[in-house]
Amino acid sequence: MTGSVGWFIVGLVALAIGAEVMVRGGAALAPRLGLSPMLIGLTVVSIGTSLPELAVGVTAALEGSGQLAVGNIAGTNVVNIMFILGLSALMRPLAIEQRTLRLDLPVMAGAAVLLWILAVNGELSRLDGLILVCCAIGYSVMLIRMSRRESPVTLDAYAHAFPPTQQAGEATKQVGTSTLQHLAATLAGIAVVIVGAEWLVDGAVGxxxxxxxxxxxxxxxxxxxxxxxxxxxxxxxxxxRGERDIAVGNLLGSSVYNILLILGITCLVPAHGLGLTHNLVWIDIPIMVAASLVCIPIFISGRRVHRAEGAAMVAAYLGYLVFLVSFQA
Structure with a gap:
């Protein structure tokens, strides 16, 4: 027992450190590659913070623990939507942008429903994975198009969240060196996440x-x-810091990519797909779908998540945990 818990904790710490290094390196590197602020916030940062789920999912699939991979995605999205988003609103009422209502929210809800439709036969095949990855590509294309119509407010918010490390007067050589440093940090973060995921999966299975x-x-x-x-x-x-657009964009973007890209890639790994338990298909994934759908009336009503709604979301997540431990152990 002690050995499994130890490996799990070490892997978890490695995931957290590696993801933070990767996200910061990628966010600093992306502007040098010509990516816009909104695109960085909803792709580079969102995919970066989802990298632990990808590493865990692929590692679990390779080791024959596909249920852990699917359960991780379903559970993570419920954490993102109910607990983290609710906690953010509980700390400070959360205003919702029009772009979130028009794109991020419906895509997140649609991705959750699509996953359930694909999973009702008790298996996620490679074809299902390909469908999910194609949808992820389509979502990314929509983000690229919307990034061209980025508002000055969003530009300022991102600039404040990720301040430039190079001043205008720095030499070209220094800029090139900085770019290499950010690239090295990004790659190092990815490597740490991959190793940490293997340790975490081994500990979790144990x-x-x-x-x-x-x-x-x-x-x-x-x-x-x-x-x-x-x-x-x-x-x-x-x-x-008051950068609420980045907070919501990161959460919803991560939830979308968790299903479409992360789980889609995971499904492509094993030759015979991922087998699902009855509870995953008829309890856990539907709960994730319900959590996604309940955000629609909450977000639309006044385009704001109030503290009371945030408290209710956190309480609902804690109740969900009690349900899992009490009835699915």
Whole structure:
């Protein structure tokens, strides 16, 4: 038991550190590659904070623990939507931008429903994975098009969140060196995340075996909460700094990419797809769908998430955890 818990904790710490290094390196590198602020916030940062889920998912699939991979995605999205977003609104009422209502929110809800439709036969095949990845590409294309109509407010918000490290008067050689440093940091962060994911999955599977619970339950709870650490940190920091657009964009973008890109790639790994348990198909994934759909009336009503609504979302997540431990252990 001690060994499994130890490897899980070490892997979790490595995931958190690696994701933070990768996100910061990628966010600083992206402007030098000509990417716009909104595109960085909703792709580079969102995909970066979802990198732990990808590493865990692929590692779990390769080791024959596909239920852990799917449970991790379902659990992580519930954490993102109900707990982290609710906690952010509880700290400070959360205003919702028109772009979020027109693109991010419906795509997130649609991705959740699509996943459930693909999963009802009890399996996620390589074809299902290909469908999800194609949808992720389509979503990214829409983001690129919308980034061309970026508002000055969004530009200022991103510039404040990720201040430029180079001043206008610096020499070209220094800029090139800085670019290489950011690239090296990004690659190093990815490497740490991959290693950390292997340790975390090994520890999580060991804990599941020793406690006599399913891989799916471990993925839905401790692995999901652990791999959500980058989103939690990014959102709380953005909330404290008053950069709410980045906080919401990161959470919704991560939730979309978790399903479409991360789980889609994971489904492509094993030759026979990912087998799903009855609870995953008819309880856990539907709960994730419900969490996504309930955001629609909350976001639309006054285009603001109030503190009371945030408190209700956090309470609902805590109740969900009690349900999981009590009835699915």
């Amino acid at each position: 804990i599941a075996r020793e406690w006599g619970v399913s891989d799916a339950l471990i993925g839905l709870t401790i692995v999901a909460i652990g791999t959500s650490a980058p989103e939690l940190v990014t959102t709380l920091i953005s909330t404290v």
